[in-house]
Amino acid sequence: MTSLPVGGALGLALLLTLFAVATTVTNINGEWSPWSNMATPCTKSCGGGVNLKVRSCTNPSPQGSGQLCLKMDLVSRADKEWKSFDCNTQSCWGLVWGNWGNCSVHCGKGVRTRYSMCGTDVCNGTMAKSQSEPCNDWNKTACPSPCEDMTCPQFGVCQDKSTVQEPIAICVCTMGYEMNPDKTSCIRPPPTTPTPRPIPTLAPEQKVVATVISKSASTLIIIMVSITLGLFLFLRVFTTDRVIQMNMEIALLLAHILLILPGNVNKIPVACTVISILVHFFFTACFMFMLLEALHMYSLVAYVVKKDGMFSKAQNVLVGWGMAAFVVLVCMAFQLDNYGGDYHCWLRMDTPLVYGHFIPIIIIIILTFALIEAAGAVSYKPLTGMDRTQLLSAKISQRTNLIIMPLVFSHWMVGMLSEYEQNLPLYGTFSILNGVTGVAVFLLHSSNNQQVREKLRGCYRSMCKGSAVSR
Incomplete structure (x- = not known):
């Protein structure tokens, strides 16, 4: 076997080495380079155009069995790709504006305008562009008043x-x-709604005292008036003047009976309203019968009639109760909702109903005093056949009315105020006036009637004789 030359062996070894290296190369996928700084010319010089930039699949390039770069559509692959970019986005109008014009309003607020001419590309309209802003040409010293x-x-x-x-x-x-x-x-402004009046209150212990005082006072006048009525009924005195006084006493009695009803009745709106109406009616009737008594007295003292006054007994009764009913019905027609109160059942003095209470009674009192004054002002020529007994009673009544009417009016006023204000001193004053009024009604009505005086004098004589016989 022949051996290879040394040079041939070295060449064969080199080839085997290169083959082994080639067979071990790594497979690398390609990646995109950045978009190129250079680009195609912009399609427009202003107003927004586009240009194209390119990138290549060389960062790195694909090696071995590596793939080309994936395009933006994420489907196909390529070694280079083009993309459009916005360019020359500035307006085609020139950026140099002219000076601002004058303000559109003299001595006031308006607007002012300036213009820019067309730029290098195609422009539309009037070949100029406007811009406006608010302006103020006001000068307080130099400008006239805006009121002109x-x-x-x-x-x-x-x-x-x-x-x-x-x-x-x-x-x-x-x-x-x-x-x-x-x-x-x-x-004209609409009428203002008044601020609701706060409900006055008393401390619980003071409320008990006030209730006892007011009801005791009404009870006292009820007792004295009842004694007066019982006395005249017992003596069977029913003359014209006595019938007038009797109706006045009945009205006063019924008014105070209503005032001693239980305090919780004001929690029943309907009952409270009825009580308020009746109290108004009975007190108005009371003053009306005092006016009729003054008229009866005047007709005798001034010698208008010989006896029994100007009206019969029935006429006096009808006029007294009828006029009181008329006054109350008129008030109910306009102010029914104001009868009764949130915490009492007398008079709501913060409503127009107060005029319906006070004005008629004040008119009645003025007329009563006018008749009393007229009866005693001058000397009148006596009438033949005048009833001297009734004349004497009328003259006494002339004076007693000057005492009873102010007392009734005073205790009526103080009673309303004490309930309305929930004032303890007023309740005390009301109690005193009630006692004085009750005693005055009993004494004065008994003493100014001739028949009562004679019957009481006869009773006294009989008692005296009886005591003398017993001795």
Whole structure:
């Protein structure tokens, strides 16, 4: 066997080495290079055009069995790819603006405008572009008042409220008028709703004392008036003047009976309303019968009639109760909802109903005093056949009415105020006035009736004789 030359052996070894290296090369996929800095010319010089840039699959290039780069569509592969980019996006209008024009309003706020001419590419319209902004040409010292050009509605005047920055003029209504929501006219304001009056309260122990005082006072006057009525019924005195007084006493008695009803009745709205109406009715009737008594007295003292007064017994009763009912019905027609209160059942003095209570009674009192004054003002010519007994009773009644009416009016007023104000001292005053009024009614009504005086005098004589016989 022949051996290879040394040179041949070395060459064969080199070839085997190169083959072994070639068979061990790694497979590498290709990757894209960055987009090229160079690009194709822009399709437009302004207004937004496009140009193209390229990238190659050389970062790194594919090796061995490696793949070409994946294109942007994520489907196909290539060794290079083109992409469009925006260019020359600036406006085709020139960027150099002219000076601002004058403000559109003199001495006020307006707008001002400036223009830019067309650039290098195709431009539309008037070959110029405008730009506007607010402006203020106001100068408080040099400019006239804005009120000079402003017209206000009737009953309105202009007021200049301008500042350094802007002219301001407003229309203000006068003479109690107010501007309507549209700022177009001055109107009368609607009546304001008064703030509800807070309900006055007493401490629990004071409330107990007030209740005892007020009910005791009413009980006292009920007792004294009942004694007066019982006395005249027992003596069977039913003259015209006595019938008038009797109805006055009945009205006063019924009013106070209502006032001693349980205090929790004010929690029943309907019952409280009925009580308030009846109290109003009975007190009005009480004053009305005092007016009829004064009229009866005047007709005798002034010698208008010889006896029994101007009206019969039935007429006096009808007029007294009828006029009181008329006053109350008128008040109910307009102010029914205001009868009764949240915490008492007398008079709500914060409502218009107070006028329905006070005005008729004050008119009645004025007329009563006018009749009393007229009866004693001058000397009248006596009538032939005058009933001297009734004349004497009328003259006494003339004086007793001057005492009883102020007492009734005072305790009526103080009673209403004490309930309305929930005032303990007023309750005490009410109690005292009730006692004085009850005693005054008993004594004065008993003493001013001639028949009562005679019967009491006869009873006294009989008692005296009886005591003398027993001795």
